[in-house]
Amino acid sequence: MSPGTFVQLTGPNGSGKTSLLRILCGLLAPAEGEVTWQGANIRSLGEEYFTSVTYLGHRHGVKDELSAVENLRISNALNGIAVSKDRARAVLQQMGLAGRELLPARLLSEGQRRRVALARLLVCNTKLWLLDEVMTSLDKGAVALVRSLIENHLANGGIAIVATHQELEVPAPQTKRLELAT
Amino acid sequence: MLRWIVERDLMLAWRRRADMLSTVFFFVIVVSLFPLGIGPETQLLRTIAPGVVWVAALLASMLSLGRLFANDYHDGTLEQLLLTPQPLFLVVLGKTLAHWIVAEVPLVLVAPLVGVQFDLSRETLWILFASLLLGTPVLSLIGSVGAALTLGLRGGGVLISLLVLPLYIPALIFGAGAVEASIMGTSPAPHIYLLGAFAIVSLLFSPWATAAALRISLE
16 A cells, blocks of 8 residues: 555445454454555564554543543653643644633533544654544534545555545545445 | 553542542451451451451452453543553553552551551551552552453453452462561561562563453453
8 A cells, every 4th residue: 555545444334344444453463364564564563563553443542531632642642742732722723622622521522522532633643544433423524624634644645544434535646445345 | 651651540540539439448448347346356356457458458459450441441542552652561560550559559558547446566557558568569460460351341340350369369378477477476577578579470470461461352
């Protein structure tokens, strides 16, 4: 897969979209075959591989007890990226969460929590994005925002693999469509 | 990196203080039930004190172990932790350390106070404190392996006790043994040394075992 590739994964429920993404990010071991990144098996790359991958799953990984700013700062700090408070606020405002940055995430709606999770995409500097059904419970504005994020990422030579039921038109140097069957 | 994980878990624990307090209260109440049930027979109380306090500490730590990874597992942050570019055993070590601070250190601190009910001398109370200080990290470390193995299972709470409590036995024997030796007037040092050795061994091995168990549980 070359830089700038956009892959849209589709398929009925239970066809293995999530499993495929989890295999690609190394959470799940493939039953056969291997996943390689820049010529090396991701199993042997180990932690090094994770510096180039961002995975956002069904469960968005947002802590209910923490505020949006804290969620963003901590998840990035654990990935080795220091995010200042001001930067975190700016990013969250860009995600349409102005005025709600300091509320505990449990007070946010499902869509807003999803936005907090997606804010990571604005901060991370990884090459490969694996997004699993990230559009669920997002409103139209947010979907457009995600689309523009992916577009930017691809224009900068990134790769995005997105599992979704919705049609997602992203102008990309190279678009692939992978339909999984049960 | 380790600092961030510890800080994160401590912050989360602080926002859920009730969980932390329930463990301490459980410990205090269980230990206090014995003197109340047995009555003011100081000789008998002194004899059973080491075992009672230690067993109560083991049971109290069971209460909090289930939450060690479960909360992170349910909201998806555990997946994200597995995908961070750092050795998983460090993540595990950080979470275990935070668990020890949140769930075990309060027990260690109140133990000398509840120990007074058993008519223990000041010196023995110090030994009780020291033995728990050295022994409770073992509970967190070994417990983390059980917590990782039972992650996401139905009825994991019972299973974790069955898995982990037998592994706590050496810590119980040496920990309670140290206090008992102090009551008998002999030197508690050998017990304390053995307890320390056990703590070091579990520090060396359990983070790796927990990391491996987490990978399996999340597959």
